[in-house]
Amino acid sequence: MRPITLLSVNLYPLHIPFLEPFVTSFGEEPFKAGILVEVNTLEGVIGWGESSVELYPGYGAETVVTGLHILEEFLVPNLSGVMIHHPTDVPALLAHVRGNHHAKSGLEAAIWDAFAKANDMRLADLFASCLPDGHDSRNRATVGVSIGIMESIDKTLEIVRKRVGQGYARIKLKIKPGWDIELARAVRAEFPNILLMLDANSAYTLADADHLAQLDAFNLLMIEQPLGHDDIHDHGLLQARLNTPICLDESVKSLGDLKMALKIGAIGVLNLKPARVGGFTESLKIYQHCAENNVPLWIGGMLECGVGRAANVAFASLPAVTLPCDISATDRYFAEDISEPPFVLNADSSLSVPDGAGIGVQVIGSRVAESVNRWAEVTGGGEE
Numbered sequence: 001m002r003p004i005t006l007l008s009v010n011l012y013p014l015h016i017p018f019l020e021p022f023v024t025s026f027g028e029e030p031f032k033a034g035i036l037v038e039v040n041t042l043e044g045v046i047g048w049g050e051s052s053v054e055l056y057p058g059y060g061a062e063t064v065v066t067g068l069h070i071l072e073e074f075l076v077p078n079l080s081g082v083m084i085h086h087p088t089d090v091p092a093l094l095a096h097v098r099g100n101h102h103a104k105s106g107l108e109a110a111i112w113d114a115f116a117k118a119n120d121m122r123l124a125d126l127f128a129s130c131l132p133d134g135h136d137s138r139n140r141a142t143v144g145v146s147i148g149i150m151e152s153i154d155k156t157l158e159i160v161r162k163r164v165g166q167g168y169a170r171i172k173l174k175i176k177p178g179w180d181i182e183l184a185r186a187v188r189a190e191f192p193n194i195l196l197m198l199d200a201n202s203a204y205t206l207a208d209a210d211h212l213a214q215l216d217a218f219n220l221l222m223i224e225q226p227l228g229h230d231d232i233h234d235h236g237l238l239q240a241r242l243n244t245p246i247c248l249d250e251s252v253k254s255l256g257d258l259k260m261a262l263k264i265g266a267i268g269v270l271n272l273k274p275a276r277v278g279g280f281t282e283s284l285k286i287y288q289h290c291a292e293n294n295v296p297l298w299i300g301g302m303l304e305c306g307v308g309r310a311a312n313v314a315f316a317s318l319p320a321v322t323l324p325c326d327i328s329a330t331d332r333y334f335a336e337d338i339s340e341p342p343f344v345l346n347a348d349s350s351l352s353v354p355d356g357a358g359i360g361v362q363v364i365g366s367r368v369a370e371s372v373n374r375w376a377e378v379t380g381g382g383e384e
Contacts, residue, residue, distance in 0.1 A: 001119045003085045005042035007160065009076045009107070011034040013064055014050075015306055015374035016334055024174045024201050027058055032303055032333065033375075035067050036368060039110040047114025048363055050308030051106025052275040059201070059250070059302070060102060061079045062277070064375075067103040075100075087112040088130065088281045089200040102302075108279035109311050117358040123230045124314035124353045130284050131318070131357070135291070140350040141299070141316035142338030143194070143331060144324035147177055153186045160187055169219065169349035170195035170324035176203040181214050190221040193289030199224040202250060206234045209241050221323070222247040232257065236266035245269050249300060253277055253319055262293065264275045269323065273300040274315060275308075283315060291320035298323035306330065310359035313343065317353045327351060338345060338367040 004263040016032035025028075035051040053067040054060075074097050082093065090108045097104070116126045124137035145168040150156040160171055171191070173183060175198045188196060197220055204226045212226055222245045227234050229250035235368075238244045245268025252258050252267075253276060261267040261330060270290060274283040299316040302308070309327060316325045329351065330342035339361040343351045354360025 001012075001086065001115075002043075003083050004111075004114055004118050005110070006039060006046060006079050006081065007042055008040045009071075009079070009110070010038040010040075010078075011068060011071055012038070012368050012372050013068065013375040014305060014338070015362075015371050015378065016338065017332070018333055019335055021148070022303065024058075024151070027056065029054070030304060031293065031302065032080065034302075034305065034308070035064060035071065035106055036117060036338070036363075037071070037106040037110040038300070038307070039068060039107075039114050039116050041118065045114045045118045046112040047112070047117065048307045049106040049109030049111070049113060049311070049361060050304055052304055052308055061102060067100070067106075070097065070100045070103045071107060075104065079107070083285045084111055084115060088113050088284075091281050093110050100277045105148045105275040105279040109274075109280065109308070112280055112359040113311070120357050120358060122353065122355070123311060123359050124317050127280065127315055131288060134319065135318055137314070137317040137353060139317060140346065140352045141313045141321070141327060142169065142315075142324045142348070142350045143327050143345070143347070144168055144172055145328045146199070146301075146326050147174065149174045149232040153183055156183060157186060157190060160191065160286055164191065164194060167345055167347060167349055169345045170197065172197045172199055172224070172326065175200050177208070181211075184215055184218045184220070184325050195221050197221040197247070198307055198377050199222060199249075202224040202227060202229040207240060209238055210237070213242055216243045220244045224271060225249040225251065232261050232264065232266050234348065235261070236264040239268065243254075245296075247271050249273065250276070251284075254282060256288060258289060258295075260284055262295065267295075269296040269298070271298060271300040273302060274312065275302055280315065282313070287318060287320055296322050299325040301326040301328070303333060305334075306342070306361050307339040307359060307363065309343055310339070310354060310361045311354035313351050314353055315358065323326060324349065325329065336367065338371055339363050
């Protein structure tokens with residue numbers, strides 16, 4: 001494959017209004033925040049990636065402000081003028097910075113996009129070329145939808161009806177103590193046959209095991225990350241007391257974490273978020289381990305804009321991704337995204353992989369500028 005040489009990197013803070021508020025156990029996301037990464041190459045190719053950082057250190061430790069700092073001061077300077085023979089070489093070039101997976105993932109994703117474009121390949125096909133035979137893209141990703149914590153069970157049921165009516169094949173409900181058993185009971189009573197899962201975002205402790213065991217009555221696909229965001233051990237103890245599979249999210253930040261969780265029986269399903277593990281190179285290693293060990297796998301989302309969504313759809317189209325993913329259609333989140341075309345839900349609850357080279361979507365410069373201006377307005381120019 002043809003290598004690329006990196007000339008410059010531009011960073012744009014994101015502020016994209018949501019159509020609906022999104023509330024989890026650690027608070028409300030007032031708007032879509034993040035960092036858009038633009039890579040320019042000597043070959044005249046532009047690559048785009050998204051660092052899925054947030055306003056506050058809730059889901060993870062990184063924020064937009066820390067992400068911009070790490071990228072500008074430590075990551076981007078190390079890549080200036082570097083020739084990239086393959087995107088899987090990038091993590092070694094960033095290894096001098098510990099952690100900061102979300103910031104790194106956006107930069108790496110932009111390089112994956114540029115490399116795919118330079119070689120006239122779809123990103124999905126570039127991913128498949130890194131895997132053994134039999135892992136070609138299916139050209140679409142089966143998806144579900146995530147519903148945040150609402151003001152009432154009745155309001156939640158109203159939203160579930162809407163999403164089921166739109167054709168989503170799997171419903172995920174955010175839960176927290178006091179917003180769990182009765183919620184699941186009400187939704188399951190009205191929708192006895194839908195694929196239903198719950199996501200706790202680390203809102204419980206092992207002392208809640210008997211309480212969580214009540215959820216076994218509702219035929220759930222899984223319970224996602226019920227215990228500590230950095231815990232594997234106690235999830236193993238909890239899984240032994242539940243019939244419902246535990247899905248790990250925040251706890252698995254590397255292939256090593258996954259291997260440990262499997263060894264002690266702490267995981268039944270994996271939610272793989274490429275941003276959480278540092279990018280697509282590590283994601284491919286995790287994907288292959290899941291494929292080889294028959295670990296049920298799906299791709300999670302960080303409420304990405306069209307750039308991050310396109311890359312995730314490409315990855316989620318790989319065949320060992322066996323469960324519906326948290327990569328909903330564009331109109332689930334935004335009235336206007338920063339890229340075109342929007343992602344539209346197909347009749348089979350899937351999103352199609354774009355046909356073009358790289359991520360296959362076109363970033364709209366005027367919308368990026370508007371996003372940056374909105375960010376400046378609410379942050380006073382980006383300072384905290």
